[in-house]
Amino acid sequence: MAGSQPRPGFEPAPPPRPGGIAARAAAARAMPAPTYLDNLNPEQREAIVTIDGPVLVLAGAGTGKTRVLTTRIAHILATGHARPSEILAVTFTNKAAREMKERIAHLIGERVEGMPWLGTFHAIGTKVLRRHAELVGLRSDFTILDTDDQLRLMKQIIQAEGIDEKRWPARQLASFIDTWKNRGLDPDNIPPLEAKAFGNGKGGDLYRAYQARLKTLNATDFGDLLLHVIKIWQRHPDVLADYQRRFRYILVDEYQDTNVAQYLWLRLLAMQTKNVCCVGDDDQSIYGWRGAEVDNILRFEHDFPGAKVIRLERNYRSTTHILAAASHLIAHNESRLGKTLFTEKNHDDAEKVAVASSWDSEEEARSISDEIERLQRDGHKLNEIAILVRASFQMREFEDRFVTLGLPYRVVGGPRFYERAEIRDALAYFRTTCQPADDLAFERIVNVPKRGLGDASLQQVHGLARARGVPLLAAAGLIVETEELKPKARSSLKGLVDSFTRWRAQLEHMPHTDLAGIILDESGYTEMWQNDRSAEAPGRLENLKELLRSMEDYESLPAFLEHVSLVMDTENDPSLDAVNVMTLHSAKGLEFDTVFLPGWEEGLFPHQRALDEGGRAGLEEERRLAYVGITRAKKRAQIWFASNRRIHGSWQTSIPSRFLDELPEPHVEVIESKSNYGGYGRSRFDQMEPFGSTYATPGWQRAQKLKAGGRTAGGYGSSSDDYAQDEYDRAPGEAQRGRFGDAAGGRGGGRGGFGEAGRGFDHDSYRTPARDRWGNPLREKKLGGVIEGSLVAKSVSTGAATYAVGERVFHQKFGIGSVIEVEGNKLTIDFDRAGRKRVLDSFVTRP
DNA sequence: GGTCTAGCCATTTTT
DNA sequence: TGGCTAGACC
Numbered sequence: 001m002a003g004s005q006p007r008p009g010f011e012p013a014p015p016p017r018p019g020g021i022a023a024r025a026a027a028a029r030a031m032p033a034p035t036y037l038d039n040l041n042p043e044q045r046e047a048i049v050t051i052d053g054p055v056l057v058l059a060g061a062g063t064g065k066t067r068v069l070t071t072r073i074a075h076i077l078a079t080g081h082a083r084p085s086e087i088l089a090v091t092f093t094n095k096a097a098r099e100m101k102e103r104i105a106h107l108i109g110e111r112v113e114g115m116p117w118l119g120t121f122h123a124i125g126t127k128v129l130r131r132h133a134e135l136v137g138l139r140s141d142f143t144i145l146d147t148d149d150q151l152r153l154m155k156q157i158i159q160a161e162g163i164d165e166k167r168w169p170a171r172q173l174a175s176f177i178d179t180w181k182n183r184g185l186d187p188d189n190i191p192p193l194e195a196k197a198f199g200n201g202k203g204g205d206l207y208r209a210y211q212a213r214l215k216t217l218n219a220t221d222f223g224d225l226l227l228h229v230i231k232i233w234q235r236h237p238d239v240l241a242d243y244q245r246r247f248r249y250i251l252v253d254e255y256q257d258t259n260v261a262q263y264l265w266l267r268l269l270a271m272q273t274k275n276v277c278c279v280g281d282d283d284q285s286i287y288g289w290r291g292a293e294v295d296n297i298l299r300f301e302h303d304f305p306g307a308k309v310i311r312l313e314r315n316y317r318s319t320t321h322i323l324a325a326a327s328h329l330i331a332h333n334e335s336r337l338g339k340t341l342f343t344e345k346n347h348d349d350a351e352k353v354a355v356a357s358s359w360d361s362e363e364e365a366r367s368i369s370d371e372i373e374r375l376q377r378d379g380h381k382l383n384e385i386a387i388l389v390r391a392s393f394q395m396r397e398f399e400d401r402f403v404t405l406g407l408p409y410r411v412v413g414g415p416r417f418y419e420r421a422e423i424r425d426a427l428a429y430f431r432t433t434c435q436p437a438d439d440l441a442f443e444r445i446v447n448v449p450k451r452g453l454g455d456a457s458l459q460q461v462h463g464l465a466r467a468r469g470v471p472l473l474a475a476a477g478l479i480v481e482t483e484e485l486k487p488k489a490r491s492s493l494k495g496l497v498d499s500f501t502r503w504r505a506q507l508e509h510m511p512h513t514d515l516a517g518i519i520l521d522e523s524g525y526t527e528m529w530q531n532d533r534s535a536e537a538p539g540r541l542e543n544l545k546e547l548l549r550s551m552e553d554y555e556s557l558p559a560f561l562e563h564v565s566l567v568m569d570t571e572n573d574p575s576l577d578a579v580n581v582m583t584l585h586s587a588k589g590l591e592f593d594t595v596f597l598p599g600w601e602e603g604l605f606p607h608q609r610a611l612d613e614g615g616r617a618g619l620e621e622e623r624r625l626a627y628v629g630i631t632r633a634k635k636r637a638q639i640w641f642a643s644n645r646r647i648h649g650s651w652q653t654s655i656p657s658r659f660l661d662e663l664p665e666p667h668v669e670v671i672e673s674k675s676n677y678g679g680y681g682r683s684r685f686d687q688m689e690p691f692g693s694t695y696a697t698p699g700w701q702r703a704q705k706l707k708a709g710g711r712t713a714g715g716y717g718s719s720s721d722d723y724a725q726d727e728y729d730r731a732p733g734e735a736q737r738g739r740f741g742d743a744a745g746g747r748g749g750g751r752g753g754f755g756e757a758g759r760g761f762d763h764d765s766y767r768t769p770a771r772d773r774w775g776n777p778l779r780e781k782k783l784g785g786v787i788e789g790s791l792v793a794k795s796v797s798t799g800a801a802t803y804a805v806g807e808r809v810f811h812q813k814f815g816i817g818s819v820i821e822v823e824g825n826k827l828t829i830d831f832d833r834a835g836r837k838r839v840l841d842s843f844v845t846r847p
Numbered sequence: 848g849g850t851c852t853a854g855c856c857a858t859t860t861t862t
Numbered sequence: 863t864g865g866c867t868a869g870a871c872c
Contacts, residue, residue, distance in 0.1 A: 093861065122862045146862090166868090222862045257861095290860065391858050413860080447848095454848050566862065585859050607858055625859080648857060649863025 036074050036107050047310045048072045054304035057279040060341045061631035062317030065279055069251055070100055074107040076249050088247040089118040092254050094567045121262050123566050125225035132239060136228045143219045144565035149440045150174055150221050157209045161202055168199045177207050181223030182291030184261040187211060218437055226261045233268045244272035255280030259291035282337050283330050286585060286625050315341045317591055317634050319350035321667040326630040328664040333620045353637045356671035360644040365397040368596050369405060372579055384593035386580040388629050390605040395581050408578035413586040418564055422540040423547055429519050433503045434558050437471040449528035451492040457485055467842045483837045512557040516548055584629045595633035598640040600657035626659045803827060809844040816847060
């Protein structure tokens with residue numbers, strides 16, 4: 001798990017006696033009766049009890065996947081087949097790992113503490129890599145760069161290669177390299193054609209240069225956490241054998257999301273014992289675009305001959321209608337292993353899956369929030385309601401609406417705590433303190449707060465660092481002893497260098513939380529935000545406090561930094577009752593009583609780009625996304641589409657998603673539009689050109705139906721865009737109304753009018769004005785990048801030339817002069833025009 | 848070295 | 863439409 005400290009050495013497991021008498025006896029004492037096997041269905045039980053040999057568990061949505069995984073672990077432990085430290089359990093997200101830990105703890109008690117190898121691929125990769133870092137030319141205290149650092153590094157490399165940054169943006173290179181790493185390719189074995197596809201054929205070289213830079217920085221990116229480990233295992237069979245022996249049982253969650261690198265990683269480990277259990281659902285593979293290989297799951301039986309495949313199809317989550325809708329839809333996909341979910345519960349009185357339309361996206365937001373208020377009045381918890389969108393821009397209208405209504409909501413996903421500028425700045429200070437060689441961190445904060453250290457000064461430091469082959473901080477330490485920099489820059493840089501020296505000295509002697517506070521205060525960083533008059537400054541200070549608080553859970557600053565680089569998520573406050581707003585992607589694995597699925601329109605869902613770039617495979621992945629969306633619902637699912645949507649600022653007429661017609665009639669109820677605009681397409685309907693008509697046709701039929709029934713309702717004022725009207729609508733005392741059609745008629749019941757508009761508005765707990773989210777995101781400070789091939793670089797001699805007293809030398813800034821004194825690499829020179837100066841030898845040349 | 852403005856681009860996201 | 867970036871300008 002993340003947060004683990006690098007441990008020196010590798011403790012090999014004592015002689016294993018799987019299922020031995022002693023082991024069983026010990027287990028029997030701790031675990032008198034295996035109650036954990038109660039209340040399981042036959043398939044689940046089989047998936048749990050079949051512990052030897054390869055097993056693939058195809059677990060449909062809501063079939064108890066996590067339960068199987070955790071119980072399986074409990075079973076392995078209880079039967080004495082392995083000890084906690086001999087089980088490797090891999091997940092994709094920290095959240096999943098955390099949940100699994102909790103649930104195992106619940107099952108078997110405290111012994112979960114002894115499961116050191118339960119974690120994400122990356123956390124486990126880090127742990128392995130720290131033990132063997134030297135085998136790939138790193139030190140065990142390497143840093144893990146995040147995407148922001150990577151990008152800056154790539155920018156520097158692109159510049160250094162003299163490539164036009166505009167034509168070849170660093171982002172694109174980052175995505176190339178990411179893709180290569182996902183596929184387990186290092187610079188030496190990328191396909192030549194791909195290597196040439198970037199930067200005038202220099203793609204491969206840039207990748208190589210990037211890796212080289214990482215090594216000198218003693219750093220890795222996320223991909224390396226897997227790749228380096230694969231390399232180590234491939235090149236050092238003895239090391240691999242150690243791990244193969246250690247991990248008697250391997251479990252993998254969300255197997256459909258593994259990429260090639262992760263697959264290779266797993267295969268190396270599992271080769272020996274073959275006790276590998278992969279749990280996944282090919283129908284929920286929605287991460288193909290970031291390298292996930294559905295093939296891994298489709299090929300499992302081929303890769304592990306004799307594998308047992310167990311299907312979990314008994315669904316415990318949703319009603320018959322919801323399951324039928326989802327199943328019918330997903331059956332339109334061709335590449336799948338095939339599963340059919342069913343439920344044994346009787347849902348006679350359950351609601352059918354609702355399909356509704358609106359005139360535009362604004363009305364969609366209004367209608368859905370009306371419906372949510374209705375549910376709330378009927379006693380439903382907001383926490384049990386979710387709005388799942390395809391793309392995050394769709395959230396805005398909902399947020400606006402919720403703010404207007406004072407309806408509590410939370411955005412799940414979104415910008416994360418550790419990605420906020422102030423948090424990253426603070427972390428950069430801590431990183432530089434712990435890791436004086438962390439140039440990227442140093443660069444980030446060298447002029448934050450402003451210290452008058454701009455590009456020009458930084459270039460000097462960079463030039464020297466490169467010439468000497470030392471980190472920036474060290475170079476800064478050297479340069480401030482000279483007169484290279486302007487006096488102002490020099491003294492402020494000296495101040496910073498001295499501070500870091502001081503903080504570093506305190507690292508050992510002071511509680512790390514105290515030190516962190518001192519660093520932020522002494523550096524002037526806290527003060528910078530205190531003096532900032534902008535609206536977000538208080539929030540940022542609060543975030544910094546929160547950062548210091550969260551540090552208390554870790555034993556040292558380095559331990560905390562490791563945690564941060566691997567765990568980028570923050571928990572939402574579940575105690576607050578609020579509507580959940582998120583993308584379909586981030587909804588995977590969650591469930592809610594009621595799910596709203598807005599924006600089912602061609603081009604948005606399925607997304608045009610998925611179709612353009614992915615063809616049929618792209619369409620199928622979109623369909624799986626739809627499947628994921630529907631199966632999140634326990635009791636109620638409502639699908640919406642708007643006839644008009646604003647895209648990139650201009651209004652566009654849209655066609656209902658083809659997925660709508662892939663739903664089964666008997667389980668779907670078409671809901672009348674409440675809008676007095678007339679539901680789908682009164683006027684627009686006739687205007688619509690059959691563009692993309694092959695796709696449009698199916699949706700057409702649905703559109704006709706909706707048109708037929710779409711104009712009836714229209715409560716008063718429901719169509720008003722007018723804010724005042726809106727508030728008026730909210731006056732109490734409106735009569736009962738039917739389920740959907742007249743929801744807008746008045747939001748009377750529960751919430752009053754004006755006075756309560758802000759009720760439950762807790763600024764700390766959920767997002768307030770939508771502006772905050774969209775108008776004020778993480779503005780990063782721009783720091784001077786590295787300038788290669790600049791004037792400075794030219795004036796820097798590469799070797800450490802030595803000069804003799806009396807020798808004539810040339811300095812870029814001060815001109816010609818005579819060496820007066822030589823003290824190591826520091827020269828005192830009488831310049832003909834500039835007078836006597838102390839400079840570093842690498843800044844002068846022989847004329 | 849900081850601020851202003853024109854031009855570009857615009858799914859999905861974890862580690 | 864609007865947010866972000868790079869480069870011009872003060």
